[in-house]
Amino acid sequence: MYATLRLDPASTVSPVRRRTFGGFVEHMGRCVYTGIYEPGHPTADEHGFRRDVLDLVRELGVTVVRYPGGNFVSGYRWEDGVGPREQRPRRLDPAWRTIETNEFGLNEFMAWTRAAGIEPMMAVNLGTRGIQEAMDLLEYANHPGGTTLSDLRVAHGVPEPHGIRMWCLGNEMDGPWQLGHRTAEEYARIAAETARGLRQIDPDLELVACGSSGRVMPTFGAWERTVLEETYDLVDHVSAHAYYQLEGDDQASFLASSADMEAMVREVVAIADEVGARRGSDKRIHVSFDEWNVWYLDRVRAAAPDEWVEAPRLSEDAYTVLDAVVVGSLLITLLRASDRVHAACLAQLVNTISAIRTEPGGPAWRQSIFHPFSLTARHAAGDVLRPDLTAPTLDTAKHGTVPVLDAVATWDADSRRLAVFVVNRDPDEAVIFEVPLVAFGDARLAQATELADDDRFACNTQDEPDRVVPHAHPRAAVTDGALRAELAPASWSMFLVDVA
Numbered sequence: 001m002y003a004t005l006r007l008d009p010a011s012t013v014s015p016v017r018r019r020t021f022g023g024f025v026e027h028m029g030r031c032v033y034t035g036i037y038e039p040g041h042p043t044a045d046e047h048g049f050r051r052d053v054l055d056l057v058r059e060l061g062v063t064v065v066r067y068p069g070g071n072f073v074s075g076y077r078w079e080d081g082v083g084p085r086e087q088r089p090r091r092l093d094p095a096w097r098t099i100e101t102n103e104f105g106l107n108e109f110m111a112w113t114r115a116a117g118i119e120p121m122m123a124v125n126l127g128t129r130g131i132q133e134a135m136d137l138l139e140y141a142n143h144p145g146g147t148t149l150s151d152l153r154v155a156h157g158v159p160e161p162h163g164i165r166m167w168c169l170g171n172e173m174d175g176p177w178q179l180g181h182r183t184a185e186e187y188a189r190i191a192a193e194t195a196r197g198l199r200q201i202d203p204d205l206e207l208v209a210c211g212s213s214g215r216v217m218p219t220f221g222a223w224e225r226t227v228l229e230e231t232y233d234l235v236d237h238v239s240a241h242a243y244y245q246l247e248g249d250d251q252a253s254f255l256a257s258s259a260d261m262e263a264m265v266r267e268v269v270a271i272a273d274e275v276g277a278r279r280g281s282d283k284r285i286h287v288s289f290d291e292w293n294v295w296y297l298d299r300v301r302a303a304a305p306d307e308w309v310e311a312p313r314l315s316e317d318a319y320t321v322l323d324a325v326v327v328g329s330l331l332i333t334l335l336r337a338s339d340r341v342h343a344a345c346l347a348q349l350v351n352t353i354s355a356i357r358t359e360p361g362g363p364a365w366r367q368s369i370f371h372p373f374s375l376t377a378r379h380a381a382g383d384v385l386r387p388d389l390t391a392p393t394l395d396t397a398k399h400g401t402v403p404v405l406d407a408v409a410t411w412d413a414d415s416r417r418l419a420v421f422v423v424n425r426d427p428d429e430a431v432i433f434e435v436p437l438v439a440f441g442d443a444r445l446a447q448a449t450e451l452a453d454d455d456r457f458a459c460n461t462q463d464e465p466d467r468v469v470p471h472a473h474p475r476a477a478v479t480d481g482a483l484r485a486e487l488a489p490a491s492w493s494m495f496l497v498d499v500a
């Protein structure tokens with residue numbers, strides 16, 4: 001099979017948006033406790049943050065991190081997590097049937113984001129709480145001082161306001177599993193009124209309305225329309241969530257998961273633009289794809305704890321090579337949609353559905369999915385180019401007929417570097433891939449990297465943390481004005497090309 005990707009440095013989709021490389025820290029399982037935070041761990045700093053995890057978070061390249069949930073936020077009282085630790089209440093977290101100690105809360109998270117060098121994305125509880133509590137949280141977090149709530153933050157040892165810009169108006173309010181789940185009409189009203197309240201305090205915030213928690217939701221589409229009709233002038237983004245898993249041995253469908261994500265973005269954008277057009281508005285609503293990953297949800301349900309315990313092991317799947325190829329492909333799709341996807345969060349960061357794994361008191365290591373994410377975050381730069389792909393197709397049971405390749409390229413005019421990211425979705429056949437480079441000038445292959453393995457189900461573990469790592473691409477070259485490579489079945493590749 002042969003495929004060609006034609007690129008033109010003058011034909012761009014949008015600048016690469018750093019927020020595409022977001023992550024997610026939820027009070028779920030061991031993401032926080034014994035994940036990012038473990039006082040007493042040999043690498044812990046003075047705040048109890050694991051330095052080994054901080055190093056991996058920086059290497060992963062996440063730019064913005066959503067917090068504190070997720071389903072958790074819909075039953076969360078933010079006040080529980082601030083002030084003297086010994087006075088913080090222990091609560092039941094019904095979302096994950098867990099005991100929440102509240103040892104880690106808003107101010108700890110903000111200190112952690114500063115240590116990690118990332119931007120926070122804060123979610124408010126619109127499940128069991130409402131407008132007032134959201135406004136109180138904003139005042140506590142962002143107001144400089146001179147009011148009871150802002151002075152309380154100062155009394156809690158945080159003199160400077162946190163300056164959090166991006167706020168999510170609840171989480172997955174379309175889902176019947178969500179505490180305080182609402183109809184689209186009910187959610188649209190509370191989201192609009194909360195947005196008004198928050199904007200009365202600070203008109204410059206960036207606000208995210210809840211979109212659908214999946215394209216499979218029965219209310220998908222109608223939900224977005226109803227919510228945006230009420231909130232169009234009040235919010236900047238609408239959220240989208242999607243998780244994928246290998247079902248049976250249908251590798252072709254799994255490898256084509258990003259076709260579903262691409263359709264979701266296209267459909268959400270079309271609905272948002274329709275609402276905008278009917279209002280005669282020039283404003284564009286963007287997509288915050290603030291939860292996405294491979295997630296073996298069936299296994300979570302099977303392993304749900306019976307007892308209420310602190311920080312149980314939830315969704316600590318070891319990701320395979322195949323999972324990593326799919327994650328690479330999902331990120332390619334998000335990057336290609338950078339004109340409308342302005343933020344995206346790999347869910348989650350540590351231990352739970354995670355790129356990074358830890359053991360309490362023990363080591364931290366990179367899961368297979370860490371690698372395509374970190375390489376893309378590091379090397380995608382400048383502008384996303386409009387890809388013109390000619391490729392054979394692949395028939396899949398779940399996503400219909402899709403191009404066999406998923407590809408995107410970025411061009412950094414300053415460093416004159418082209419970065420090409422490509423996934424061969426075919427589980428069985430290699431693809432001969434060509435990228436003509438004459439439009440760029442004299443080109444040299446600076447780096448070619450592949451993630452593929454004879455054992456697609458190989459994983460990284462505590463004992464073998466580097467079993468799955470990217471390697472030098474064995475079959476790639478730049479010759480006669482073109483990049484040529486043979487893409488192995490079920491593989492992720494990255495090519496960096498320097499142009500004179």
Ligand code: AHR
Pocket residue numbers: 026028069070071072171172213291347348353
């Ligand atoms: O990321 C895990 C869970 O997935 C989140 O809590 C929820 O928002 C989604 O359903």
